[in-house]
Amino acid sequence: MLVTSDLREREETASARWSRFHPIVTGEDYLDSLRNRDIDLYLFGELVENPVDHPIIRPSMNALKATYDLATEDPELATAESPLIGRRVNRFLHLVESAQDIVMKNRMQRRLGQITGTCFQRCAGLDTISVLHSITYEIDQKHGTSYHDRYIEFMKLAQANNIIIGAGMTDPKGDRSKRPSEQDDPDLFMHVTRRTDTGLYVTGAKAHMTGGFNSHWICVMPTMNLSETDRDYAVVGLVPADAAGLTYIYGRQSCDMRAMESGDVDKGNAKFGGQEALVVFDNVFIPWEHVLMDGEYEFAQEMVARFTAYHRASYVCKTGLGDVLIGAAATVAEYNGVENASHIKDKLVEMTHLNETIYSSAIASSYEAKPLASGIYMNDAMLANVCKQNVTRFPYELSRLAQDIAGGLMVTLPSQQDFENEVTGPLLKKYLKGRSNVPVEHRARLLRLIENMTLGRNAVGYLTESMHGAGSPQAQRIHIHRIMNIEKKKGYAKGLAGVSAHASAEKK
Amino acid sequence: MLVTSDLREREETASARWSRFHPIVTGEDYLDSLRNRDIDLYLFGELVENPVDHPIIRPSMNALKATYDLATEDPELATAESPLIGRRVNRFLHLVESAQDIVMKNRMQRRLGQITGTCFQRCAGLDTISVLHSITYEIDQKHGTSYHDRYIEFMKLAQANNIIIGAGMTDPKGDRSKRPSEQDDPDLFMHVTRRTDTGLYVTGAKAHMTGGFNSHWICVMPTMNLSETDRDYAVVGLVPADAAGLTYIYGRQSCDMRAMESGDVDKGNAKFGGQEALVVFDNVFIPWEHVLMDGEYEFAQEMVARFTAYHRASYVCKTGLGDVLIGAAATVAEYNGVENASHIKDKLVEMTHLNETIYSSAIASSYEAKPLASGIYMNDAMLANVCKQNVTRFPYELSRLAQDIAGGLMVTLPSQQDFENEVTGPLLKKYLKGRSNVPVEHRARLLRLIENMTLGRNAVGYLTESMHGAGSPQAQRIHIHRIMNIEKKKGYAKGLAGVSAHASAEKK
Amino acid sequence: MLVTSDLREREETASARWSRFHPIVTGEDYLDSLRNRDIDLYLFGELVENPVDHPIIRPSMNALKATYDLATEDPELATAESPLIGRRVNRFLHLVESAQDIVMKNRMQRRLGQITGTCFQRCAGLDTISVLHSITYEIDQKHGTSYHDRYIEFMKLAQANNIIIGAGMTDPKGDRSKRPSEQDDPDLFMHVTRRTDTGLYVTGAKAHMTGGFNSHWICVMPTMNLSETDRDYAVVGLVPADAAGLTYIYGRQSCDMRAMESGDVDKGNAKFGGQEALVVFDNVFIPWEHVLMDGEYEFAQEMVARFTAYHRASYVCKTGLGDVLIGAAATVAEYNGVENASHIKDKLVEMTHLNETIYSSAIASSYEAKPLASGIYMNDAMLANVCKQNVTRFPYELSRLAQDIAGGLMVTLPSQQDFENEVTGPLLKKYLKGRSNVPVEHRARLLRLIENMTLGRNAVGYLTESMHGAGSPQAQRIHIHRIMNIEKKKGYAKGLAGVSAHASAEKK
């Protein structure tokens, strides 16, 4: 049980917190920045000593590393000129100033999907800083607070240090029929437990946190609309990932144990993976400089609505994964010697059609972006929801088609060790031979990649997370229902049918 | 049989042809422009005396008239500043100079779909003039011809006179396994039959011509790629709708005879309809000033490809019809008293989701437009094909859902005359009563509108034409296959799977 | 306004009613039986003098006539040995005594769909007499009534006279949020208005009555579950189609006016069509011998449930229509010269796959039939609902694919009169030529048949009626939900997951 004096020790200043950071330039810098942090991370019931070199965790870091590497390799795509600090910054930290900026974000997201074949975990943070720009501004306008200035100061340092910000949004929610303040256990939604001169303390947990441990800072924020009685739940704050009181519990994934095996074939995608963690906050301190909402509950709903508008279009990244999966299916078809069969070609076309349909929903939403009062741009909410709704369907169909093209060997292929064994190796090379000029190992590698994306580790990101990330399908449907402007559509129909308000009155 | 002297009489000059036109400003002007033309139009085996006032034909003219009316009512949307003649022109005659111009076109198309609930027949002409800008330019670049200047001169007069241009593209094609020059009957593809000092003559037919008779000018052009032996088939030319040698045969539509009935209820959409005609060309003369291709067969394929890129995104108009149908379904649900049933709301959301998915494919394609050599912009071909492919599916599902919501009465409702009969009228008003404050007639009108759009006259445009217009589904799939860049996608997959070119060599 | 003495005149005896019938043997007998009846039938606001020879009505009679003709041509399929009268009877009047009997019914239904390409209107009556066997028996068991004997007597005469029984089930329902007895207008559900020594009177209307006018007798029955306050609505009775107080109002259909045209091409299916009518009952008398329920409201729900179990599997008839549509699409593909294109073959396979999926749901339901207490068999309710749910989806997809294969000409083809006109006829024959050995007229005829089934008159039966007949889609979903036995399924899952009731108690 924590006593007050324990908590006092946690009252670290904002500048003390920033002092632990150094500007990150390269991907290697990023990996280094994750070493030697004083953080409790649990995996398989044990504290992880050296997460950066842990075979299960490292691929998820590699995926984030790719966001740094791309900035170096293709700065046009992955960086942008920031007026805040007067130089180019990683696009994941850039405040979007135009529709074109959001479109460029989408292109970068697709590209990183192509590069990593997995979730690269940095979008939720970007979408969080985007929404905070306008929300802090609007709270200040109404309440005379100074959240927006604090936000701008934070963002300058964030850009200068080129950090990763994790989005701590999803509360565990407990009994879904009850509001936050009505739960038996108040901690099932994150809330303020005390306030002092220098800051406030929060307790609770954030679930499914994408790239949880791989972040440098976590932004906690409400997960749903709040009412007056939920005032202590209306808190937004920025916390360094190594703040006292934080515990990370790693979520396990399909086929995660393959990462512990020697050999890279059976992993499918040996280099890249995703990460989701449960992050528990036990009286974690946040200095006032890093508090961006405290009690202004009436902004929670709009904050969530804007966040989802940004984030539901960010699922455009899955088209990059789709490109990989289409390519993998096409390659296996070639290795199997059936690439000219008309039904194979037709399935590849269908996969492409569905993938590009997702892409078009996303960029259409972005191109239709409009500025908010604070000057930042927000993409079109209807089309963002449409994009996400398609993402809850089409990757599943792409997976099904990829498995169709791949053939059953995808799930009956023996292990890499069997390929290397002196008895079974030659037998496998003899009997699993497809087209004569293709090494059996290549065929195995491509099949394992498809397994990885449709059943294995990266299926988590490509399928299930496509379903539930940024809100489950029903959440999009509710949103679409809310903004579909049905009265206007009824008016079109009545007009053409010859039913007018005037006519109605007359004819009754 | 025509003799040479007959043909000579047809050698009308370009200026003589233009002299029959007066600038059209209002929708009424447009209707007037269609009166008293010397044109043979056949319908139900008879020459139509006065097409403008024919009950079956007029609704199709009303739909085109709406394109003039909208220009007056909402000039921002339906007109654009034309550099060619230095003033605002109807957007259907505007040469697109930016991605934004194409997006504005899409918005206007959706709006006209909402206004008319049918095909307003003016898009194919617009997409034709768009493609001719770049193609004439590129032919001139290669061959030193002067097609582009001719084109520009024509467009100036077209804009000044605010005319309708019909797209004469689809040849009857005969035996689909044979090329144009191989057909038993050479006329199954339009071709040049003679050339004189003043111009050339063409013979053939253009099928499914949208708004055929309602146009002022027809642009004839090749329907597919051509080879050297098809040189006489490589002809593009502009012909006034009343040129000698033209015969129009009206295509009949589902429920067309309802237009001949008294009363407006059973028509569903009494005011607006579409039109497709077979237009036969028997040695029709085109003066050189109006010839924009003559023999440059190698440009036919690219011309078709660009036309379809423009035109497949133009099917965004169906989202306007979708808005009407969603509105009609929602209104009937309300009239039936079931608007709060969760499955009804869910079906309306699904309809909206599908409709907006189409919309996003279209505008995404447009926003991604790039300039061609001639300076005109062309939207993205992949996304345009994706848009059209979705249009071959989603309107059918929207129709199915609308019929689901409407209920069976949609197809068992007695006629308007039964509602007016003194015996049956009171019985129908008594027994077909739904919600108490809704007149039975209103319920009938909305049901008839849904019938009109899903089975009746405008189902032709909303469904079947959505399937086949701008190319049947397989045409889009072939196009997607051609441009899907599968090698690049294979590269992504191989990279992630650990199969490199280098590795391949080593391990074989 | 009817006075009591008027009503008294209506108190016709059961035997007087039967005296107007003569045994029907041939299809021609059937047509004759419909002549010279004293019935008020309204169509387009007028009383129809001679319905049998009315061009719009006759095709619907032809479809029913086919049920008689088939009994002659294929007695094995379309008749069955009846123990009631000791000889073979038309299978549409046979009481099903085994699962095999119901399967044979399904085969006959598919066959008649193939023969007519439309709704042959006799299934609802068959399913009605099937359900009455067990329900009358069970009411008698509980209440000591003698409905079942009355029913058996009626059936003997029905079989001997080989009559058509129409099912009068669907009440207009008015405000769907209110029960029958709560409606503003009590007549919105059929109910008993008076009872005398000799019988009772009913008032109300039956909507969407399939083959309404073409029946000899109508069986009225409740449309939904009833409660004690709805006692007067709990009435089942048999009424001759020409009983005093009946008024028939014909429902109009898509393209119905084509039946009034000369020529048979544009009709698509010139010979056969469906019919749905609104039948109004104004104090119609039913002698006690023909009353099969009067006040036993608690049986209404089960009666409807059993009726829908029978009737939802009867939608197997649509697979016969599907066979026609598949055949039509395949023929047009051949006429167009594209029958070997792989995508065409694949679409025909898909159509077949969907069609046979419907077929399998229907016959599986029938094969799983079990006897009820009265000795009659009833098919499996779950699979019947599954069958019908598939019927609300797959015919729409079959239609879409048929339109895809048919090509756009299906909706732009000029009229038969244009084919016959001396100017346009030769032009059409020249320009609409497909494969050289196929007459253009044949191509036109097949296209018109597809139009007929997907947009025109028989689309009503193939599509919309597939959606709503025997209950709209949501009705099946509610039924499936009720009988899906979810607790048993939860048990399987908990068992495999290692969660047992015992474990639950321990671990809480």
Add this chain to the structure above:
Amino acid sequence: MLVTSDLREREETASARWSRFHPIVTGEDYLDSLRNRDIDLYLFGELVENPVDHPIIRPSMNALKATYDLATEDPELATAESPLIGRRVNRFLHLVESAQDIVMKNRMQRRLGQITGTCFQRCAGLDTISVLHSITYEIDQKHGTSYHDRYIEFMKLAQANNIIIGAGMTDPKGDRSKRPSEQDDPDLFMHVTRRTDTGLYVTGAKAHMTGGFNSHWICVMPTMNLSETDRDYAVVGLVPADAAGLTYIYGRQSCDMRAMESGDVDKGNAKFGGQEALVVFDNVFIPWEHVLMDGEYEFAQEMVARFTAYHRASYVCKTGLGDVLIGAAATVAEYNGVENASHIKDKLVEMTHLNETIYSSAIASSYEAKPLASGIYMNDAMLANVCKQNVTRFPYELSRLAQDIAGGLMVTLPSQQDFENEVTGPLLKKYLKGRSNVPVEHRARLLRLIENMTLGRNAVGYLTESMHGAGSPQAQRIHIHRIMNIEKKKGYAKGLAGVSAHASAEKK
């Protein structure tokens, strides 16, 4: 390299082979029968010492064990009276003598799917013995051979000993564009390498062999149609699983390594799993008594066609898995407290609808079974193919819907060890609490079961194997195309359209 003398040692007699078997009665007997066999089985590059107790392999044996246990627990369902040996035998060894027998097979298959939640691996063997009954009979009829008697003798012993027969059908196939005898490596299809007085030798491999190692005998047979040049490939024979020259290589599955972990929660379905193996045959001897085809290549195609007719309907087992998945989704919905949300109920209905649609295709096929010349029954091929085609689609959609209902926690849930750790355990129990009366562990167990079936070990059987087992989707489409009787369907269409053969002749 094997020399002749080595091979001679392999010439074991049929009776010597049978002498190693003892009648199996209980499930435990079955497990015992797998112990101490002299078989080389490789897994992860190593010879497995004690397969029966290997944590990865045992669950697959448990699934087969369930087929014995069910025979004890529900003999009506899982045994049948065998005329061959005059007593009840396990239904998996019963020769089907009626349609009802095949329906009973389907019911048993669904039940075992419910019990195991996985592939219980015994169907392919059953379907093999079914097809051999008629094929051996027909070969004998034509060639005067005595295969059928040999078959009957084998079956008597098989029934008496209650053994498992594995189906060795799928050859590796190598270059799919070449016939067996054209392959570079002749072994890519199994073939006879030598014949002696006592028997013959085969070399090759059988891939994806379901329950490979868990069988007692393997029946090898051709995988496709053969021509005269493939005569040595036309071989059917029965081989004990421990015959000299056999090598088994275990196929790895998604999440297979979880079976090696302590704790049963994360396994999802700790008890049951599937198994597929590659079985290599290096000069394996078969005595003549066990040879059932040798060179009669012309029967290969029909043998495969009949096998697939039987086996494609056997995929009805997946409806048992579907029941488990529906139950799991419903349970999780309840644990999450959202079971009354209308969209949840609707999704469960949809899952049930799809699952029952599969069921109906299977049993419809079985009910329509007809006897073959040998007296055995075969189910309807069209509906069997339709069943399997649905199985390549609907389980994927069921999985998608189950993941939708389950929520994202399914893929972010920490490991069982984290639940047991003293620091993280209490945190997880606190924060992952759903409905208050449900232990967190129960929620975890159900989520893990859904993961198991949609991404994990049993997803292999439920999804990918549903896709490719008994032939990939395209194989069914080809089969449907072959037997869809399109000419008959064209005839229906032409008849209704008024196009007759006679008319065609006249009008040309």
